[in-house]
Amino acid sequence: MTVLDKYFELSDRAVFDESAFGELVDLFAEQAEVEPSGGSKVQGKVAIAELYKVFFQMYKGLQRVWTVSSTETGLEAAWAIAGQHHDGKIFSMQGSHEAQLDSHGKICALKVRVDGNESVHVE
Numbered sequence: 154m155t156v157l158d159k160y161f162e163l164s165d166r167a168v169f170d171e172s173a174f175g176e177l178v179d180l181f182a183e184q185a186e187v188e189p190s191g192g193s194k195v196q197g198k199v200a201i202a203e204l205y206k207v208f209f210q211m212y213k214g215l216q217r218v219w220t221v222s223s224t225e226t227g228l229e230a231a232w233a234i235a236g237q238h239h240d241g242k243i244f245s246m247q248g249s250h251e252a253q254l255d256s257h258g259k260i261c262a263l264k265v266r267v268d269g270n271e272s273v274h275v276e
Contacts, residue, residue: 156180156260157221157230157252165217168209178202182259190248190267212236227253227262 160180166173178198181187187201188194195204219232233247248267255261 155221155228156254156258157219157228157250160250160252160260161217161219161230161232164205165215167205168213168215174202174205174209177205180260181263182255182257182261185260186262188262188264190265211239213239224251227251 160177163173163177163180167177178201181198181201183198184196185198185201186194186196187204189204192204195201213236215234215236217232217234219230221228221230223229229252230250231247232249233245235243235245237243246267248265251264251266252260253262
């Protein structure tokens, strides 16, 4: 199991499980950078924890499928996700994560890309 496999497993649980949230943040190096799709890059574990805390407050019931492959600089995952916004709307989307790892196997850089078409169902 790769660090990106752990990342996705923990992400699905972190919405409702505080210990999973802590384990997710621990996958990152101290000065890691995360570049969210359509957002500003954040750096450092404190900023990364805040970024994910806000994300997980917006959604519930996330379910994701993914596949991970090795690249010259780390790992890449293609994924699809379905879930529910906090306002009750159901959504689905797909995209990719590109991760660079440090010598300890921690994520030191993560780029998140979302493909252009999000599908939303209004309840």
